[in-house]
Amino acid sequence: MSARVTSQASPSLGGPGRLAVLLRSERLRSWSARIGLILILIALFLGGWEFLKWVTDSPRTTLPHFHEVFDYLFDIDSQGNTQWLAIGRQLEVTFIEAVTGLAVATVAGFAAGTLMALSRWTGRGIMPFVIGAQTVPIVAIAPALVIWLGTGWETKALIAGFLAFFPIAVATARGIGDISQDSLDLMASYGASPTRVFFKLRVPGALPYIFTGLEVAAAFSVIGAIVAELPVGSQEGIGVKILTSQQYFSLEPESLFASIGGACLLGGAMVSMVRIVQLIVLRGHRGETIS
Secondary structure, three states: HHHHHHHHHHHHHHOHHHHHHHHHHHHHHHHHHHHHHHHHHHHHHHHHHHHHHHHHOOOOOOOOOHHHHHHHHHHHHOOOOOOOHHHHHHHHHHHHHHHHHHHHHHHHHHHHHHHHHOOOHHHHHHHHHHHHHHOOOHHHHHHHHHHHHHOHHHHHHHHHHHHHHHHHHHHHHHHHOOHHHHHHHHHOOOOOHHHHHHHHHHHHHHHHHHHHHHHHHHHHHHHHHHHHOOOOOOOOOOHHHHHHHOOOOOHHHHHHHHHHHHHHHHHHHHHHHHHHHHHHHHHHHHHHHHO
């Protein structure tokens, strides 16, 4: 009798299928709320833009209307291309530089952070150099590196990686070292080797920290790539477009605002890319842990 009651009550209580539906529904509501918040923030930004222009009564050469910047994207340049396509090509160049720099910074930052976390003496030796490298303004060393190494995209990627290295190294050191002693003792009781402890305990536990550092580094890599494109001699990249637009600001102010907007979108795309990878990696790690 009790078994019959249990079997009849379980559908109403909901099984794994019902739980999966509820989780998908919750995720959908979460994403809808995020998208709604983003749209509200965009509307507030554009409204603030137009309100500022109305209050200050700024001329077009100081602050154009947003719709004027938007219309500019569909103008035709001297080469017969639409402006949004021309800006997109410059963004593509900067994107390659930033992604390459971020990849290099990820490898170097993970290695440095691991050494700082696992060896106290090594950490004390590396940390001053890591901090010292970040105290040097990137706008000061970028022109020198471009002069020494040339104006190729590899140099710009190196500068982007230099700026992105610090947050990854610090986040990795924090994550690798922030493992409870109880967990370490448990692995030791199983006779786990240091290598197994590192890959099965320390690295999985450090992933949330590392991805947090990667998000910051992704934005920094875009900044580093743009700064690297500013010195004389660079021919491509959104940084070059911004510099050129600034020189002709009085004639075509919409170009500068459109270029800056493109750079902001590129930074947001880089951070979003890291978050997507984070969702995939952490979800796969949770599934591996459960299995």
